[in-house]
Amino acid sequence: MRKGLILDKVAVERGRTTIVSHFSAALVPSQLVAVIGPNGAGKSTLLGAIAGDIPHKGSIRWNGQAVDRAAVGFMPQYCAVRAELSVLQVLLLGRHEKLGWHVGEDDLSAAAEILCSLGLDHLAERPMTTLSGGQQQMVLLAQRLIREPRLLILDEATSALDLRHQIGVLDLLKDYAKRTGALVLIAIHDLNLAARHADSLMLLHNGALVSHGTSSEVLTLPAIRSIYQIEAEVLRCRSGLPVVVPLGVSAAGSMSDAAQ
Incomplete structure (x- = not known):
């Protein structure tokens, strides 16, 4: 069984328009992979197909098996919370499969640790509706991380953040991949941040993979x-x-x- 994410001739079509075309790549765990390319390159569609949200042709395998949507941490590009929930409540919802009706001390400790790592601990009791777009984005990222997925898929998860927080989040994601053995895929527009933080880059154009490798090889x-x-x-x-x-x-x- 081959470890990692194997994409074999993945294609996504909408009507007569091809959004992703015969996309093939092999990605190993324990790394942060930046998915780059101009607007309309197919980044969001590809990530949605990998996460199981978008129907596709071809094969997508994770550690030799079909991707289990329940085991994936997926954060789409347009993601917000409008319910009157606190930051801590939203975070704990990330563990709802495990929690049932009971929230244990371990769950609260895990939530506090992740909030602290993102500099959000002072917002734990704040309603989500009172947060800025960047703060909401970080809370929703924390919600995915608290589940400790081995396949984490993020579509522009730093787009609403200032430069300091972008750097902090990317450092955290790279450390998470190394520490847990996870594969983290993140669509990102800032080429310099991608070069600085990602282990490898995938450059897309018109739904096709142009190049995949180190930042020096791709950029x-x-x-x-x-x-x-x-x-x-x-x-x-x-x-x-x-x-x-x-x-x-x-x-x-x-x-x-x-x-x-």
């Missing part, structure tokens, strides 16, 4: 020009990782093209 100047249609410089930071410096929209691209 090349030709790929950035071709896929993102921008002029850029690719520099190196002190650790040798690539740093993408955008200079402007390329002659081949336009704002209307990028929005599609």
Whole structure:
């Protein structure tokens, strides 16, 4: 039995439109994988298919078996809580399969630990409806983490966060993957954060996998020009990782093209 996530010719169609096309990749556990690509590349659709939320063709196997939706921690792109629940109540709902009608000391301790790790412990009794978008996003991430899934799928889970919190969350996710042996997939637009924190990157364009590898292998100047249609410089930071410096929209691209 092969460990990890195996995608074999995965395809998603909506009507006559192909959103994801014959996508194949092999991802090993204990790593944070950044899913990158321009708007409309198919990132959200691919992650939804892996999580079991979107019908697909082809094969998706986790540790040699079909993906069990109940065992996946999935956080879609548009996710919010409008019910009058406290932060702690929302967090404990992540363990509702185990809790039943009883909340034990271990559950409360686990919730307190995760809230503390995300700097949210002071918000435990606050209603979710009083939080900012970024605070809600972190609470919903904590709700997924408290279940300790071995396959964690996050669609732009840092989009509403400021830079400090983005870095903190990505550091936490990378540590979680290493500590638990989980595979964490996260769709992210910031190429420099992806390069800095992810163990590997998957670059998508028009529903297809363009490249998969380290940040140095994926974030090349030709790929950035071709896929993102921008002029850029690719520099190196002190650790040798690539740093993408955008200079402007390329002659081949336009704002209307990028929005599609």
